[in-house]
Amino acid sequence: MNEEKDMADARTILADYRASIDNIDAALIHMLAERFRCTKAVGVLKATHGLPPADPAREQQQIARLRQLAKDAHLDPDFAEKFLNFVVREVIRHHEQIAATNGVTKTN
Numbered sequence: 001m002n003e004e005k006d007m008a009d010a011r012t013i014l015a016d017y018r019a020s021i022d023n024i025d026a027a028l029i030h031m032l033a034e035r036f037r038c039t040k041a042v043g044v045l046k047a048t049h050g051l052p053p054a055d056p057a058r059e060q061q062q063i064a065r066l067r068q069l070a071k072d073a074h075l076d077p078d079f080a081e082k083f084l085n086f087v088v089r090e091v092i093r094h095h096e097q098i099a100a101t102n103g104v105t106k107t108n
């Protein structure tokens with residue numbers, strides 16, 4: 001019956017999209033893991049030199065850059081900003097933990 005064939009075709013197309021979604025999600029996880037590997041090293045560098053965990057000026061530059069990249073890629077720039085802020089908040093939390101255990105205190 002036609003309805004059954006339509007449904008079977010839709011399921012095939014859905015499975016195909018899902019295979020791409022699974023690959024993209026895997027890439028996102030690997031990219032995030034690599035980013036956090038890098039920011040953990042930044043956290044150690046900052047802590048051992050008495051640099052503050054957060055750098056609001058750098059964050060503003062990143063937000064402006066990512067918003068433009070998002071617009072060019074037809075992605076909602078507000079979503080891109082929220083996503084960056086979410087990641088950066090977690091990075092700052094790691095930096096603070098690293099500083100609490102390995103940090104030096106700047107006296108000047």
Ligand SMILES: O=C(O)C(=O)C[C@]1(C(=O)O)C=C[C@@H](O)C=C1
Binds near residue numbers: 059092
């Ligand atoms: O570039 C830095 O100084 C970092 O610590 C990395 C990072 C980021 O995750 O992009 C995190 C915290 C800072 O506020 C700014 C940027």
